Amino acid sequence: MKRNAPLLGAVALVAVVLASLVVRWLAQHLVLVAVLLVAGVGAGVAVLRSRVRTRQRELDARTAQLRHIGPFLAMTPKAFEHALADLCRRDGCTKVKVVGGAGDLAADVLATTPAGQRILIQAKRYGPRTSVGSDDVQKVNGTYRDVHHCDLAAVVTTSSFTKAAAAFCTQVGIRAVDQRALALWADGRGRPPWA
Numbered sequence: 001m002k003r004n005a006p007l008l009g010a011v012a013l014v015a016v017v018l019a020s021l022v023v024r025w026l027a028q029h030l031v032l033v034a035v036l037l038v039a040g041v042g043a044g045v046a047v048l049r050s051r052v053r054t055r056q057r058e059l060d061a062r063t064a065q066l067r068h069i070g071p072f073l074a075m076t077p078k079a080f081e082h083a084l085a086d087l088c089r090r091d092g093c094t095k096v097k098v099v100g101g102a103g104d105l106a107a108d109v110l111a112t113t114p115a116g117q118r119i120l121i122q123a124k125r126y127g128p129r130t131s132v133g134s135d136d137v138q139k140v141n142g143t144y145r146d147v148h149h150c151d152l153a154a155v156v157t158t159s160s161f162t163k164a165a166a167a168f169c170t171q172v173g174i175r176a177v178d179q180r181a182l183a184l185w186a187d188g189r190g191r192p193p194w195a
Helices: 005-028 030-064 069-074 077-090 134-143 163-172 179-187
Strands: 094-098 109-112 118-124 152-157 175-177
Touching: 005 030, 030 077, 069 077, 069 179, 077 094, 077 109, 077 118, 118 134, 134 152, 134 163, 152 179, 163 175, 175 179
Parallel strands: 118 152, 152 175
Antiparallel strands: 094 109, 109 118
16 A cells, blocks of 8 residues: 555646646636537537427328328227327327326326326227227226326227217216317317317
């Protein structure tokens, strides 16, 4: 340990000398340092803007393909969830997350609406002969407030709702979006589920 003391002292002295030289150089070249900082911040902002524009173009391209009901009918259930998330983003929602899957507790998409309300969307990618039943909407009603802490809930389907399911949605305030309403929302002529 004592043998290394002179070496450690020399290293410490060199570090102090280098640090003082760097500080002196920076003090003498404040304008250059400021210009470099401004340039770095400007470059960072430009990169972030470019990424935002790229993401927006990608979203626009995806949602442009969703202007008609046909693509929804050909999707897998998982792709349908992602398509609904894209429609939410297109229409101004933030904090949009696709959460569907096993054990999702009746939530496929969670988002914050432009008005600041949290919405849960249950996606039901069904064929024309399968309707959303009361059990489906009752599960949503049982979880959207207490489990997912949402203000609103919607069940969106490529099909239709049974009379009992539609009546239950009306009774408890869940938005029932059938194939027709989905087609209108997708092409921009209809209202999104939170409006």
